[in-house]
Amino acid sequence: MVLADLGRKLTEAVGSFTKSNVVDDKVLDGLLKEISTALLASDVNVKLVANLRKTIKAKVNLKDQPATVNKKKLIQKTLYDELVALVDPQVEPFKPKKNKSNIIMFVGLQGSGKTTTCTKLARYYEARGFKVGLVCADTFRAGAFDQLKQNAAKAGIPYFGSYTETDPVIVAQQGVTTFRKKRFEIIIVDTSGRHSQERELFDEMSQIQAAIKPDQTIMVLDSTIGQSAEMQAKAFKETANFGAIIVSKTDGTAAGGGAISAVAATGTPIAFMGTGEHLTDLEKFDPQRFVGRLLGMGDVQGLFEHVQNMKLENKDTMKHIQEGIFTVRDLRDQLTNIMKMGPLSKMAGMIPGLGQMTQGLDDEDGAMKLKRMLFICDSMNAAELDSDGKIFIEQPTRMTRIARGSGTSVREVEDVLTQHRVMAGMAKNMSKMKKSGAMGGPGG
Ligand code: GDP
Structure with missing residues (x-):
């Protein structure tokens, strides 16, 4: 999986550190060097890595620790906390309310996994007792509605779309109104992606957002795109001001650290991770559990x-x-x-x-x-x-x-x-x- 390599290297670094008999600045530097190298190799931003190293060193402050302090534990705890801080922008996660129509709009580039992820999220909420509907507002890509329809039907989720209406704002609005009338509790709107960050795409996103006023906008970020994840997320944030990221394709072998940098650059939490092509391959993201897993815990x-x-x-x-x-x-x-x-x-x-x-x-x-x-x-x-x-x-x-x-x-x-x-x-x-x-x- 993405970051499996990082996880293995971090676990190894911590493992050899815990075996060492002495804990001094040299040993700490060695550990931090190994960790930094692993993070950089996974495409985490250079500045973030340098900061992490500096912060850990300062917080541990070996020189001024009394002899009674368990230095190994202190270092491990600080490393864990700082890695968590890296993926946790401390934002309260979105919680859909029952007996209300919660509107969730998806944005992201074409091919990022948006349509697949919309259905996965629909299924996720449906399994937790919500009445969920899917709206396809991607009128740009031929076949987009068919794809959503197919996925939705497979998952048994009601859907809305149009073969004739070419204005995505109208389709989005109609879909939301239709489901709202029927008292659907979660209405997920898939939008078009395009191949690159074009002006028209961003204009369209803003218009849809203004028309349907989503309670939550989610950006789907492909974890396999490396360091460009950060720039992409920044550009989308400026226009669509999304409140959460779903990192897709984390089951691949790509480095994946770009997504970590994207979280830091936009101050936006990762809500879920896509872990495969099946509709159940969606995992809730929790910074502490994620870091725990990275460190082999x-x-x-x-x-x-x-x-x-x-x-x-x-x-x-x-x-x-x-x-x-x-x-x-x-x-x-x-x-x-x-x-x-x-x-x-x-x-x-x-x-x-x-x-x-x-x-x-x-x-x-x-x-x-x-x-x-x-x-x-x-x-x-x-x-x-x-x-x-x-x-x-x-x-x-x-x-x-x-x-x-x-x-x-x-x-x-x-x-x-x-x-x-x-x-x-x-x-x-x-x-x-x-x-x-x-x-x-x-x-x-
Ligand atoms: P969209 O253009 O952004 O709507 O992207 P799609 O939903 O059509 O997905 C593009 C491709 O990525 C499809 O082949 C999906 O099956 C695949 N995909 C989406 N999410 C994941 C994931 O988490 N893991 C893997 N392995 N493939 C994914």
Whole structure:
């Protein structure tokens, strides 16, 4: 995935840093150098990187730290916070209101993934109980309406467009009025893209915006366009003053750091990331979880949201997690869900520990590894599955029996239980955070 390379390099840099015995300015400089090189190679803006380096150095301020301070922890925490700050412009995210027509207008260049993303977002809100309609106001590109129609029909979302009306402002207005009358709660308007930032495109955007007065304008930014993402976002911001960015095509192998620079340049948050061509390939963006994943810390919340998106059976696990419980059976259910969700390369990074376990494996080998983990769970009895895992520490012979029954090794059984322990720990933390109000609820 985009930024996978950056993630790997950052995880490696932090990994070798945590192994070092001394923590002094030289070691810190080494870490910052590696991190800067990785960010620059991912197309993050040079000035941003230089600033990040300076800020971390100043905030850590090793010289003036008393001996009692855990310097390693301090450095890691500062690095994490500053990376989060880089992708978090501290803007309150848009939350559509129920029982009201929320109008969302999409802008972006042709080919950026706008039409696909409109449908993905429509589906996202529909899955969360909103009545959603799609409007195609792209009268410029032949076939644009057909494409939206096809996507919308596939997702079962009502749509509006015209084969005869050539004025996009009129179509947008008609679409919004039609859906509003029928009390649709979210009306998503797709606009035309063109190939470059032409005057006419920007004029058209302004006119549509003035006519439909969107509650939220979203720019779709192709993550594969490198450093030009920043300039493109700036130009669109000047005309359309969008309130959120959706970064598309993050499943590719491009560097992707241009999108990070675009956030900083426009002070606009990333709302979602497009992670593939399918309609379910849309992930809510959360700066902390994103950086957590980049640094190899996993993203359990993201995983569960993805599961929710897929409308898979997940009720018991969600309930358990809210209570701070995570049984071996929960792990088994999650593994099964992951198998259903498509390429492992996309999912593994979300699960703490599993990203590292499957690193270097291609999708086929990774899937085989997951299958073996499932065989192991399937060789457990109900008491074992519903346990918190301690049962295996108290009676290790159970592991030998399971390894034999599943045709795997004791070592592999241990790996599954380690994986379970990591996730159970995360569930406990998430439950604590939820209780203390540090985490928002699901939805918009
Ligand atoms: P538009 O011209 O901006 O409306 O772009 P489209 O929605 O037609 O998308 C252009 C191409 O990008 C299509 O082939 C889409 O399938 C593809 N696309 C869109 N989003 C993603 C994504 O997140 N991942 C991948 N791999 N492809 C995407």
